[in-house]
Every structure is written in structure tokens, then in C-alpha cells.
Amino acid sequence: MEGPAVQPERQVAAGPQLAPEQAIITPSDIRKILIKRKWLILAGIVVGLAFAAVYILTTIPQYEAIALIDINEGQQSNIGISELVQQEQGGIEADLTRTATEIAIMQSDTVSLDVINSLDLYHKQPFAQVFVRQPYNGKLTPNQRIEMLSIFKGSTKIATKPGTQLVEVRFRNQSPAVAASVSNAIVDRYMDRSRRARYEGTTRISEWLAKQLEPLKNQVTESQDALSTYQKQNNLIGVDSNGSGQDLTIEDMRVANQQLSEAQADRVVKEARYRMAMTRNPELLLSVAPSATLSQLQQQAAALTVQQAQLQSKFGPEWPRVKEVQGSLVQVRKAIDVEINNMQQRFQVEYETALSTENLMRKRLEDAKQQAYQQNRSSAEYQILRHGADSASDLYDALQTRLKEAGITAGLNATQIDIVDRAVTPALPVFPVKRNDAAIGLAAGLVLGLALALFAETIDDTIRTSDDAESVVGLPSLAVIPHFEPAQKKGVSAAGTAAAEAERERMARVSPDLISYTEPQSYVSEGFRTLRSSILLSAVDREPKLILLTSSFATEGKSTCAANLAISFARRSARVLLVDTDLRKGTLHMKFRTSNRFGLSTLLVRENEESSYENPLPDLPNLTLVTRGPVTVNPGEALASRSMEELLQRWRSEYDHIILDSSPVLAVADTLSIAPQVDACFILVRSGVTRKKALLRTREQMRRVNSRVQGIIVNDVDLRLENYYTYSKRYNYSYNSTYGAGYGGGMDAEQ
Numbered sequence: 001m002e003g004p005a006v007q008p009e010r011q012v013a014a015g016p017q018l019a020p021e022q023a024i025i026t027p028s029d030i031r032k033i034l035i036k037r038k039w040l041i042l043a044g045i046v047v048g049l050a051f052a053a054v055y056i057l058t059t060i061p062q063y064e065a066i067a068l069i070d071i072n073e074g075q076q077s078n079i080g081i082s083e084l085v086q087q088e089q090g091g092i093e094a095d096l097t098r099t100a101t102e103i104a105i106m107q108s109d110t111v112s113l114d115v116i117n118s119l120d121l122y123h124k125q126p127f128a129q130v131f132v133r134q135p136y137n138g139k140l141t142p143n144q145r146i147e148m149l150s151i152f153k154g155s156t157k158i159a160t161k162p163g164t165q166l167v168e169v170r171f172r173n174q175s176p177a178v179a180a181s182v183s184n185a186i187v188d189r190y191m192d193r194s195r196r197a198r199y200e201g202t203t204r205i206s207e208w209l210a211k212q213l214e215p216l217k218n219q220v221t222e223s224q225d226a227l228s229t230y231q232k233q234n235n236l237i238g239v240d241s242n243g244s245g246q247d248l249t250i251e252d253m254r255v256a257n258q259q260l261s262e263a264q265a266d267r268v269v270k271e272a273r274y275r276m277a278m279t280r281n282p283e284l285l286l287s288v289a290p291s292a293t294l295s296q297l298q299q300q301a302a303a304l305t306v307q308q309a310q311l312q313s314k315f316g317p318e319w320p321r322v323k324e325v326q327g328s329l330v331q332v333r334k335a336i337d338v339e340i341n342n343m344q345q346r347f348q349v350e351y352e353t354a355l356s357t358e359n360l361m362r363k364r365l366e367d368a369k370q371q372a373y374q375q376n377r378s379s380a381e382y383q384i385l386r387h388g389a390d391s392a393s394d395l396y397d398a399l400q401t402r403l404k405e406a407g408i409t410a411g412l413n414a415t416q417i418d419i420v421d422r423a424v425t426p427a428l429p430v431f432p433v434k435r436n437d438a439a440i441g442l443a444a445g446l447v448l449g450l451a452l453a454l455f456a457e458t459i460d461d462t463i464r465t466s467d468d469a470e471s472v473v474g475l476p477s478l479a480v481i482p483h484f485e486p487a488q489k490k491g492v493s494a495a496g497t498a499a500a501e502a503e504r505e506r507m508a509r510v511s512p513d514l515i516s517y518t519e520p521q522s523y524v525s526e527g528f529r530t531l532r533s534s535i536l537l538s539a540v541d542r543e544p545k546l547i548l549l550t551s552s553f554a555t556e557g558k559s560t561c562a563a564n565l566a567i568s569f570a571r572r573s574a575r576v577l578l579v580d581t582d583l584r585k586g587t588l589h590m591k592f593r594t595s596n597r598f599g600l601s602t603l604l605v606r607e608n609e610e611s612s613y614e615n616p617l618p619d620l621p622n623l624t625l626v627t628r629g630p631v632t633v634n635p636g637e638a639l640a641s642r643s644m645e646e647l648l649q650r651w652r653s654e655y656d657h658i659i660l661d662s663s664p665v666l667a668v669a670d671t672l673s674i675a676p677q678v679d680a681c682f683i684l685v686r687s688g689v690t691r692k693k694a695l696l697r698t699r700e701q702m703r704r705v706n707s708r709v710q711g712i713i714v715n716d717v718d719l720r721l722e723n724y725y726t727y728s729k730r731y732n733y734s735y736n737s738t739y740g741a742g743y744g745g746g747m748d749a750e751q
Helices: 027-036 038-058 082-089 098-106 109-119 127-131 142-155 176-233 247-278 282-288 292-315 320-412 434-459 466-473 498-508 523-536 558-570 600-604 635-639 642-654 671-677 692-704
Strands: 063-071 156-160 166-173 417-421 477-482 546-551 576-580 623-626 657-661 680-686 709-717
Touching (some): 027 038, 063 098, 109 176, 127 142, 156 176, 176 417, 247 320, 466 477, 466 709, 477 523, 546 558, 546 642, 546 692, 558 657, 600 642, 635 642, 635 671, 680 692
Parallel strands (some): 477 709
Antiparallel strands (some): 063 166, 063 417
């Protein structure tokens, strides 16, 4: 079994940095938070329910009565002067509807004080509290008036019913009868005020109309006289109210416009002929103004030109006949120029005559337009005067008719309010509503609990799951050891049978937390078997023989995990040595209930070597235990000594697996002395106890001494926090255990 130490491949870590927090909270994360912080959430719910209970018990019940009315602005009085009445009353803003205005009137101080006085609310609660310091003596002080109105309006709510034009008048009070009487009183006082205001407004308008009729009559007479005078002065006898009488002017303007168009067309034609004559081109002149003389001369010139060319080409330019033809051609061309000059003068005269005619026609059209404009202005003035006279006359007639009707209908102008439902005495209070308030308290408590849970989660620096551990140090998590309770606490022992006595005797050999021995078929033991398999597969070339288990601080479960792991290895029929290298506070002798008189400390000084090795479990003879032995003076120097190196080399040749239970790395430096000599180191993390920074520091310490850290072991884990362990149905693989019921739901064995 001699040979070099196993050198497994080392994993490259990015460095001691915390992994970035996830930006998105998944449903799995929420489930974990709810499981971890369930008591904090429950405390928040209890607080919320407690506040709701206190509110329900201390709040005075309030009753609300509702009166329903219809304010119908579509009803109009027969006198037809409702607009004037509303204007006289002066309570309407341009940007408010009439319904909103009426609601504001119902909430006014005047109506409120009328209700308070009519129902004598001065001696009823809560209004009576205003007079605790100064009793009511029939007259309110300014401060008392403000307080009374504040209480009254604070209990009143007037608004339109959603989706309708109906108005709800609500009043709350601790007395149901007072609530109903006040709601009805608000409606009654408002109706009285509305009726009185409308009657007084109608009376004022009637008096005002009577005063306005006399000057209006004089205005009608004056407007008729002014209309007649203006018609005579402007000769508008033929103009009536429809604007007729202008037909002659319009016809004259139409004829002048037509003549102007014809003159313009004639001028354009003659101007074109004149322009073409200015070019002195005979062909163009013949195309627009045929002339027999010019045409004949053109033909003669063409014949002479041809004859000259023929003679000249045959006899030369000096031939007498050629010279004779040239003289004839010159005479013909002079005649053509004379004819063109005559035509040019004739076309010029025609063009100037047409232009003069066009100007005359344009002047005539402008004169017709001015005459039409003048007649239009006179007609417009006439229409204005006529409209004023007609309007004054119509207004006078209408007001005279309304005045005669006003005296009869003034008293009949009733209110436009219809009471749909009068308020009745309410049977139940509107608040506190116990069921609703309890639900609100429950919801608020739940929100508070969730907020506290999230806050606690943000400040929690401990490692809870294997995912947390892997994200911190970048090492694989070889196994997850579930949280369990020792069998002794569960009351596993039984009495009365030989098998029970044997079982009790077997379990008495070890501590109750050595589950791999006491309950080999439990799911906790399966976790240690998983750890065993992971360790065996952690190296590529050979199985690691010398295995070191360490942690950051004490009480993280190293000794329990090392003992259970050794038992798991021993069940493979391998020679296993379990060594307690924590020479300060090692506890393996208590786990196996053996003596600590001899152990590693005596081996290092070469005393009682045979007594230092024990076989604590008769049914596992291949498991050997070396306890820590008596406490030495310098544990660190002892572990770093030559004797320790020799022991490790000898154990390699004698055993298949050597498991070293070491001291915590951050507490003492003892473990760092032997860490470089082992085949594989594993850091133990306890869920909910080990902090992230401590784990990072431990990983860094082990790296500095060149130890072969192969992974991490997460101990005491609530399996409900592990994502891979959660299934839609109960997972069972025939593990008989008494530990599943208390923790890690879904792992109970089914027989």
C-alpha cells in the first residue's frame, strides 16, 4: 500500500470575492425566504391582528344615514325668465355645473347652522364636547361656531351617486337616530332655502322688468324714426329687408365686365399681329394677314433669285444678263419693304385703337363697381337700423307679455328638488366593521412580516444552501447533510423484547448523532453515503486516501460529519482510520463513548502506541479510531512535527482511507500544519451558522498553505431550501427513518 500521495487536479478559483447578487428574485427564492423567516412573518401577522383588535375594541361605532334626492334642472317655470333669475341669485360659476353648485349650497355654513339649530345638536354627542370648557348659553362664540361647523361638516358627505344624477346626503353619528334626523334635516333646510331664494328672485325680476319697460318703449319709437329718415336720405325706396332692389346695378356691372373681356381679347389679337409685323418677316405676315401684293412680290423675288443663281453658275457674275436680273431683284425687294411698312403701320393703328377701347371698358367697370359698393354700404346700414328697430320692438312686446304673467306665476315657481328616499335609522354601523378591519389587520401584518423577512434576509450573511456556498468560494458542493435530531431525543428505544435490548445496547455504544451507525437506512445516512461517493470521485487518477475535514469555527459539525463519514467508508469493507487531530477540544472519544487516556498526543511522543488504536464498534472491525488523547502543551508544534509526518506515511501503507477530524482554521492554526500533506481537504459549512466572509477567509488560508481543497460539505441543511430537493409530489425511495417527520418534509419512509 506504499506509494506517493494522490495529487488530484486542482480547481482554479477566481479569487476570494463574493458572487454578485441575483438581480431577479425567483419564486424559489421567495419560497426559501418564507421558510427561513416564517416565525418573523408570523410575528408580523400577530402584530397586525393585535392592532386590528385594539382598533375594533377602542373605536366608537359610527352609524351612517343616507337620503337620496334628485335635483332636476330641466324643469322651467312658465314665465320664461329662469336665466334672469339665476343671474340675479348670483351663485353660479361659469366652470361649474348646476348640480355641483347645489351640492355646495347644501354644504354651506347657512344650511349647516340651520340644521344644528333646528335639531338642537348642542347637547348631543360629539357636538356637546365643544361646550366642556364653556357651556352653551344660547349664543355661539366664534371658536365654538368654527368647532361646531368642523364637526358637522366632517360627519357630512354629499355627492352624486356614481353613474346617475342623483345626490346622496350622508351623515355619520354614534347615534343611529341622530344620523337619520340630520340627513333629513339637511334636505329639508336646503329645500326651504331654495324655495325662498327662487320666489324672492322672481319677485325682484318682476319689479326690475316694470322699470325697464318705459325707456324701452321710447327706444322703439326713436329707432323707427331713424330708420325712416335714413331710407329717405339714401334713396333706398326699392330696398326691402331681404336686400333686393339692386338688380340694375348688378346687371350694369355684368355687361361692363363682359364688354371688357371682349375688348381684352381683341386687343390681344391685334397686339400679336403688330408684334409679328415688327419682325418684318414676310412669311409670318402672310400667315396672320394674307396680302395679294406681298404674296406676288415674294413669288417674283423667289423666281429672280433662282434665275440669278442659274445664270451666274453658267456665265459668271459679269454676264450682262446676270447684272440685269440682279437689278430687277433689288427693285422687287424694295417693293416688299414698302409693303411691309404699310402693313406694319396699319397693324399699329389697329392695336392702339383696341388698347384705347379696353381702357374705356375697364373704367366703365370700375365705375359700376364703385356704384355697387356704395349701394351695398347703404343697404348694410339700412339693415342694421332695421334690425335694431325690430329687436327693440320684439323685446318690448316680449317683456310686456312676461310682466303680465309674472304676477300670477311668481308664487307657483316651486323648487326643482325631488326626494327619492328619505333617510331611515341605520341598523348596522359603517365602522368599525370587524370582519373588514380584521382582514386589513391581517393583510397589514402580512405585509409587515414580509418586509421584516426581506430586511432580515438582506442583512443575513450566513450560508443556507449548497448554492450559497458554491457561489461564495467557487468550489463544488460534494454533499448536503440534512438537519436531523438525534434518535435519543426521539425516544427510539423500546423495551420487552430481546431484539429491543440488543438494539438499545448497540445504540449505547455511540453518540445518538452517529446516524450512519444507528439508522443506516435513513435519508440522513444516505447523505453521508453521497458524501463518500463524491469524495471517491473527487480525484481523477486515484481515490484519495488521506482525507482532512475542517471548518471555519467550532460547533459546525466536523466531528459528527467525520465520524459518520468514517462509518460509511467502513461499511464498504475498507480499512478505515478515523483520527482526531484537534488536540485542543477534540470530541471523537465522546462520539464513540471510549476512553481518551491514550490517543494522537501519546502517539506523537511515542508512548503506548498499541493502546492508542481502538476498534470502538464490534460489528465494524475494519474501523479504527485514534482519539486526541491528553491535552498537550503545544498542539500546533506537535502536529507540525516530524513524528506527525511519519505517522501519516505509515497510515498510508496500513489503511485504505484515513479521515482526519481537524480543528477550525480561523480559531487556531493547527490544521494548517497538516493540510499540505493530505490528499484531499474538505471545508465543512453549517447552514445558518457559517458566514460568507468566514468561508472565504478559510478558503484563502487553505490556498496559502497549498492544500488540496477539493470541495465543500454543507451540514445541517433544511432540505426545503434546496431547489433540487423540491418535487411536485412526495419523493420516497424506501428509506426507513424516524427523522423525516420533524424536518425535511417529503422524506418520510413508507413501509
